[in-house]
Amino acid sequence: MKEKKNPNKFTREREERELAIIVIKRVQDSTQEFDQEVEEVIRMGRYSEGGRRPMKVRMRSQVSLEEIMVRKGKMADDVEHKDIWIKRDMNLEKREKEKMQKSEAKEKKTRKGQR
Template identity: 80%
Template sequence: MKVTVIEVIKEKEYLVWDTVYKKKSFVIFGMKKKKNPNKFTRECELAKTVIKRVQDSTQELDQEMEEVIRLGRYSEGGKRPMKVRMIFQMAVEEIMARKGKLADDIEHKDIWIKRDMNLEEKEKEKVLRSEAKEKNKKRTEIEKKEFYWRVLDMRLKKWYLRKKEEVVEEARSDL
């Protein structure tokens, strides 16, 4: 049995490598390009500023960056995503857990972080997003004030705009 597993791993080495590699990576979207003649320094600086905004004051996750790659083709004035690979998977988990801090930051509110996904995961997320869009169209006016559907961690979730207690309190006051 052990020999068979090792043979399969050797045959599908790219799958194993891809899975491990993706667990140690994340993608930053919405970054504007800064003017710095050195490409490596420029991209590392951009990634480090985002990581510093997300990390706790006691952490130094920006020191654990291993590689930064710009994805897609260059276009004048375009915002290409950046793939960041970290040394440790735990660093990526910490960043993903705190990525919501960017939404509160005025300077970085147009930037968002997603985990690195393979083609199969991207397709699944695309289907879920279209399903969420469809469900959002079918909401009543009252439901539109209460919640919307969104994709979070590869699952379709109801995202409440207000606490349920506020909705109940408003309903009581209307009576």
């Protein structure tokens, strides 16, 4: 997600938290209030003006996290936030396993298409 030109760390962190809440509101149902469940918002990597860095959003409850993960497909219809992806935070082992599963599925799909 592209960052705004704001060298003031405090202001930048507040804006990032507000952006995370806006994205969560797009995903939640009208009866839910997952935006109240945001515990912490962290940008990964070093700040560079105009650069892109992923954001890590920590939620207070696992239930709200699971609901957001189920509804993250609603972001595909949102033109304003089309360049935002919601993914689960994984350690290196889980990332490697997911990468292998994706490549196996892709391989099966290409073999099936060749028949």
